[in-house]
Amino acid sequence: MFLSLRTEVETALEDALVALEYPTDDLGIEEPPDDVASVLASSVAFRLAGEAGAAPPQVAAQLADEIDLDELTYVSRVETQGPYLNFLPSDAYFETTLGAATAADYGTLEDRDQSVVVEHTSANPTGPVHVGRARNPIIGDAVANVLDFAGYDVSRHYYVNDAGRQMAVFTWAYETFDEDDLEDDPARERIEYDLVRYYRKGNRFLENASDEEVEAAEAEIDAIMQGLEAGDEETYERVSEVVDQVLGGMKECLERLPAEFDEFVKETRFMRNGATDDLVARLKELDEAVYEEDAWQLELDDHGIDKNLVFLRSDDTSLYPTRDLAHHEWKFDNYDRAVTVLGEDHKLQARQLRTTLELLGNDTDQLRQVLYSYVNLPEGKMSTRRGTGVDLDDLLDEAIDRARDEVEDRLDDRIRDDDLQEDDIERIAHQVGIGAVRYDIVSKQPTKAITFQWDQALDFEAQSAPYVQYVHARCCGILEESGFGVDGTIETDVDATLLETPAERDLLETIARFPAVVEEAADDLEPHQIATYTREFADRFNTFYRECQVLSDDVDADLQEARLALVAASRHTVANALSILGVAAPRSM
């Protein structure tokens, strides 16, 4: 397939260059434009022209002559087009691709025997998940999925900030106020919507109450933080009561995406097991450590970071970054690689963390940080504390509602009479609605800023999830109709050379590239590359669908069999690509 072909082309070209005594440092291999028949090309002749004392097209011709086609399996011909060398695929290339893609797990790469922990979301357990953070679970889950496909042994972690001042404020507010003190009813029947009201009430109190009242409250909050720092079991229980309830609700919300986790790692764990204390001791020993204004800090100027990192407060309590250092050393001890998905507002902390881990003697090459920019409202930032923002639950509900309307509208002017039942409609509404939200977010580069707008977030038009999902449904429709069934086994020894129209060839070539796309997306930690691929794939499939009948009586049996294999291969490709993106693949729509 593509990866094998690329290796073959690289080797052949390198050999040719060596034989002609040209340098081999840059092979100039690239993917040609769509209207060129080759699958790979090289522009190396441009660079060699000066040295060869000949024009690029002549150099290209010389190279093409030098390549021995008999030694190549997946390349049938090398053609020149001006200065470009074009490598055309052989029958074996199509044959092998079709065979490989007949497997349901097509696109999964060989096991790498490497573990990687993907930490994402990690939103503070203070209240409902809002849309400002929704990019994190969606990108994070897709990053984890693509690594999984690429052969890594993936663990998904949610790091729970249960030790900070926020949680101390929340715990105090929860214990201090009663239902009667709260002005509003919960926005939704779920625990985090109920409890967040105490958090907001507490914060308002601290802003508005008299100095004495605030002082008394601060004393209690302080006691909670000191208790946690000292590893006091009773304090931990009190805080946990709030954390676990709120987190439980947030977990339910995230499961709707669905984003699920292998482990919820609490930061108090690294206080209670002494790791944070040990770490503080080691930090104090560093050359960069200074004791200024009663607090222990790290001066990182020499490492290109102007801002000091305070790691121990004047009251001897640790800070979030201190515990996170211990957390990361724990990850390094237990996994080969660590990936963290976090908002761009944490960028500076991310650099401080990385630099400090390095100073502590860790190999930070094993840590990769994926940054995304926040989703803001037209009127500004979303905040749990202030209660500004759109809840993710509301976005998902609205998406499902709009999708349901869409399904019902389309039901009326459907030509095919395939009686969708009530539960089919509901299933499609969920798959399409949630799929559209995820796809919209995962298909863009995470660094681009997004301003949330309902109509934009819920646009079901082409280049969105339903477009790709529809291709999957079409594949399933054909397979169902054929009698083989959607998951049925299609003959694997079909003759791929029968697939000779441009539409069939283009589709197979696109299928062939899928594993290479998975590899690249995993290497770059960029799941949006998969999304871009699904669009190209859907275009190609739809052309094939228009041009090539599969089940018609006019199609002879051998060709029909080959086309059915192509449809099965297409289905595996699109289903797996969608599953990486975390978007459902409907069997009917």
Place this chain on the structure above:
RNA sequence: GGGCACGUAGCUCAGUCCGGAUAGAGCGUCGGACUUCUAAUCCGACGGUCGUGGGUUCGAAUCCCAUCGUGCCCGCCA
């Protein structure tokens, strides 16, 4: 003020890391295709100083410098 990111068609985005063939999609607008394996589809037209100005190169949306605009960050919060 300093650091980082982003700027591509009226709108939403690919392409930028790793420079190469006439800069690609979708939405919107206009026109066309359902007795056919699902029309959430397809075909055609219109639409671009790739923010701007320099530089490097045979070749720049892509690399370098400058500049403008937008976003994020610069707490003993997380």
